[in-house]
Amino acid sequence: MKTDLPFLEIENEPRRVEVTFDGKQYALPEGGNLAAGLLAAGVTRLRNSRVSGVPRSAYCMMGVCFDCLVEIDGTTRQACLEEVRAGMVIVPSGSEMAHEDG
Amino acid sequence: MFLPGLKWRTKMDSCDLVIIGTGPAGMSAAATAAAHGLEVLLLDEQKRAGGQIYRDVGIASQSRGKILGQEYLDGLGLVDSLANGNIRHVTGATVWSVEQDGTIAWSAKDTASMVRSNRVLLATGALERPVPVPGWTLPGVMTAGAAQILLKQSSIVPRHAVIAGTGPLIYLVAAQMIRAGTPPLALVETQARSQAIAALFRHPGALKAWPQLLKGMDLLGEIRRANVPRHLAATNLRVEGDERAMALTFNSRGADHKIACETVLLHQGVVPNTQISRALDLEHYWHSGQAAFLPVTDEWGRSSQPEVFIAGDGMDINGAVAARWTGALAALRIAADLGKINDQQLQEKAKPVRNSLHQERSIRPFLERVRSCFV
Numbered sequence: 001m002k003t004d005l006p007f008l009e010i011e012n013e014p015r016r017v018e019v020t021f022d023g024k025q026y027a028l029p030e031g032g033n034l035a036a037g038l039l040a041a042g043v044t045r046l047r048n049s050r051v052s053g054v055p056r057s058a059y060c061m062m063g064v065c066f067d068c069l070v071e072i073d074g075t076t077r078q079a080c081l082e083e084v085r086a087g088m089v090i091v092p093s094g095s096e097m098a099h100e101d102g
Numbered sequence: 103m104f105l106p107g108l109k110w111r112t113k114m115d116s117c118d119l120v121i122i123g124t125g126p127a128g129m130s131a132a133a134t135a136a137a138h139g140l141e142v143l144l145l146d147e148q149k150r151a152g153g154q155i156y157r158d159v160g161i162a163s164q165s166r167g168k169i170l171g172q173e174y175l176d177g178l179g180l181v182d183s184l185a186n187g188n189i190r191h192v193t194g195a196t197v198w199s200v201e202q203d204g205t206i207a208w209s210a211k212d213t214a215s216m217v218r219s220n221r222v223l224l225a226t227g228a229l230e231r232p233v234p235v236p237g238w239t240l241p242g243v244m245t246a247g248a249a250q251i252l253l254k255q256s257s258i259v260p261r262h263a264v265i266a267g268t269g270p271l272i273y274l275v276a277a278q279m280i281r282a283g284t285p286p287l288a289l290v291e292t293q294a295r296s297q298a299i300a301a302l303f304r305h306p307g308a309l310k311a312w313p314q315l316l317k318g319m320d321l322l323g324e325i326r327r328a329n330v331p332r333h334l335a336a337t338n339l340r341v342e343g344d345e346r347a348m349a350l351t352f353n354s355r356g357a358d359h360k361i362a363c364e365t366v367l368l369h370q371g372v373v374p375n376t377q378i379s380r381a382l383d384l385e386h387y388w389h390s391g392q393a394a395f396l397p398v399t400d401e402w403g404r405s406s407q408p409e410v411f412i413a414g415d416g417m418d419i420n421g422a423v424a425a426r427w428t429g430a431l432a433a434l435r436i437a438a439d440l441g442k443i444n445d446q447q448l449q450e451k452a453k454p455v456r457n458s459l460h461q462e463r464s465i466r467p468f469l470e471r472v473r474s475c476f477v
Contacts, residue, residue, distance in 0.1 A: 006242070006364040008284050010257040011165060029256075036256035044241045044346045055345050057241035061248035062154055063147055064229045064375065067239070083149060 007040045017086035021070075022095070028084045035061065035068050035079035038090075046070055046079055047093040069093040117141045117190075119436055120206050120219040122197050122378060125153020126422045127414025127429035128225035129180040134433035136188035138442040143217055144184070145195040145208055151181045153227055154247065155422045157254045166257055168281070173422075174254070180426070200382055204409055221409050221436045224379055224397075225429060228372040228415035231394070233267060237341025238368065246275045246369035259284045260365035264350045266290040266339055267369035273321040275367065280328040288331045288361050290339070290352055292370070333359060341366050374416050382410060392419055402435035403428055411436060420463055427459035 016027040028037035035058045045055035058068040061080045068079040071091040121128045124146035152159045156177025199207035204219045230245040259282045333354040342349045351360045373394035385398040385406035403411045411432040414425035438448040
């Protein structure tokens with residue numbers, strides 16, 4: 001239910017396209033900011049720390065903190081600097097470090 | 103250097119001036135330099151001009167503009183001024199090498215390029231001072247600036263957020279969230295009330311800038327009318343939660359508080375982004391008022407290396423309007439360096455810009471004293 005999501009979307013957004021994140025399908029605004037799209041869709045974990053395995057998500061939204069690292073089509077990128085494109089396959093960075101019940 | 107997957111352009115470009123960063127300083131410098139006949143390469147990490155403060159202003163909708171305010175919309179003129187044949191604006195560009203001989207390597211769309219330039223202007227702006235309170239790395243904890251970027255670029259606002267910290271930005275973000283229909287659950291402010299009032303009387307410079315002070319007070323009125331609770335002199339901030347932020351706890355005026363929330367927006371002011379100036383081994387100095395390292399520059403923004411200039415918040419935190427003026431001054435000096443204007447023309451053109459800059463800077467001491475470094 002939309003009112004359960006942590007972020008409110010203010011405008012009627014442009015057309016949405018399907019992307020895959022962590023094995024699930026999401027319909028995100030085409031050409032929109034990837035990190036923002038995932039946050040608005042209710043994603044609370046963009047990656048797991050390769051050091052401790054704990055979940056991490058966007059912090060600065062401007063490319064200086066590197067907390068939003070994800071793997072897009074096999075390459076590690078900062079989600080906050082990426083645009084949504086149809087058919088993107090995105091995997092949390094460091095997901096092999098995730099705790100079993102995480 | 104071999105980088106698998108990266109294609110190289112074999113021809114090396116050259117130009118008069120490379121500007122790194124397309125915020126107000128970079129845009130203003132580019133427009134000024136181009137107007138004086140300089141060939142400018144403008145490199146930007148983001149996808150569209152505007153930097154952080156004017157992020158995506160070129161494509162902002164009317165409703166978004168209303169929420170963000172006139173100050174944001176003022177960036178439109180700067181973006182438009184980039185439409186000049188002397189400016190090559192490259193977006194999505196990551197600058198990964200700046201050599202002392204003016205060779206700059208950058209990549210965009212997995213293609214690497216190099217350019218040799220007579221002059222370089224660093225206009226990389228500021229970044230938020232990190233606020234390492236316990237729990238600050240949990241998902242759901244972001245900077246106040248990040249919330250503003252989410253609103254500016256993506257039109258999303260957090261529904262259940264606490265704003266915690268100090269500095270003018272916390273009031274601006276709170277007001278923007280109120281206008282968007284999701285007021286913050288609380289403002290947890292780490293400065294003591296007495297600090298703010300004492301600063302006002304100790305520094306006559308602050309009284310000169312009434313428009314800015316009044317604007318600050320309007321924001322407080324907006325926050326009060328929206329019934330957003332304010333907790334002052336907050337200490338011992340801690341974000342609680344297991345896999346994500348669930349609550350903010352703190353102490354204020356002798357009482358312990360716990361506010362359940364999903365998002366915590368932290369802010370303790372901004373500091374210059376000195377990544378490139380450090381990589382170039384330029385001289386820096388500690389500015390105790392700003393509690394930050396600043397690059398050493400002269401009155402034109404020329405760094406300790408004569409071919410490298412710095413402008414905007416990356417040189418000294420003074421905000422977006424001052425950044426326009428320091429960007430323009432650096433570009434004027436560079437135009438004189440490269441023989442496009444003589445010294446008399448330089449001084450004449452610089453005079454009104456310096457006046458505007460002085461006006462803008464006069465509020466700074468007040469803001470420095472209100473800011474608190476300690477949580």
